[in-house]
Amino acid sequence: MIAYLRKNGKDMKRPAVFLDRDGTIVYDRPGHYLTDPERLRIYKGAFQALKIMSALGYRLIVVTNQAGIGRGYMTLKTSVAINLKLRRDLAAKGVFLDGIYFCPHLPDEGCACRKPGPGLIKEALKHHRIDLSRSVVIGDKTCDMKLADSLGLASILVKTGHGRSELRKRPGLAGGRAVKKGLLEAAAWIKGLG
Numbered sequence: 001m002i003a004y005l006r007k008n009g010k011d012m013k014r015p016a017v018f019l020d021r022d023g024t025i026v027y028d029r030p031g032h033y034l035t036d037p038e039r040l041r042i043y044k045g046a047f048q049a050l051k052i053m054s055a056l057g058y059r060l061i062v063v064t065n066q067a068g069i070g071r072g073y074m075t076l077k078t079s080v081a082i083n084l085k086l087r088r089d090l091a092a093k094g095v096f097l098d099g100i101y102f103c104p105h106l107p108d109e110g111c112a113c114r115k116p117g118p119g120l121i122k123e124a125l126k127h128h129r130i131d132l133s134r135s136v137v138i139g140d141k142t143c144d145m146k147l148a149d150s151l152g153l154a155s156i157l158v159k160t161g162h163g164r165s166e167l168r169k170r171p172g173l174a175g176g177r178a179v180k181k182g183l184l185e186a187a188a189w190i191k192g193l194g
């Protein structure tokens with residue numbers, strides 16, 4: 001589903017950074033779903049990192065699993081409000097997202113959009129002119145990395161959020177991808193891609 005879509009008109013084809021939200025852009029406390037827009041906290045380095053990626057020509061697209069909706073922890077409306085708060089807080093500091101796509105389903109619902117399924121990215125491809133071959137996925141969980149792998153995209157595992165514990169559980173997760181402290185280091189890595 002779409003929480004936000006920026007109108008780009010017939011903009012040229014550009015690569016995208018597909019960004020996980022919780023634990024990647026905003027703080028994610030283990031065991032606590034973010035269910036209140038007022039509790040949204042963006043990582044300090046995220047503003048500069050996203051500005052760098054945007055200046056490099058990447059579209060900024062958030063792709064996020066929000067099973068808390070399916071679990072009844074929050075309504076669809078609240079989830080959208082949280083995403084719009086993210087958009088607003090970033091925009092207030094000069095960072096403009098191109099889209100926010102979310103999956104509201106439970107893991108066992110068999111939907112096509114829950115990461116690591118490619119549904120959210122496929123939806124984004126309908127709305128934006130994206131050069132998929134040069135695009136990158138950034139996230140803190142195994143599902144984000146599997147999503148990148150299934151589409152043959154470059155990926156960056158950030159150690160914020162669940163990143164560190166995911167690496168401890170699955171050391172093999174680091175193979176074939178960049179592992180970075182957080183979004184700011186991820187942005188520097190992307191800059192190095194040329």
Ligand SMILES: [Mg+2]
Pocket residue numbers: 020021022023024028139140141161
């Ligand atoms: Mg996450």
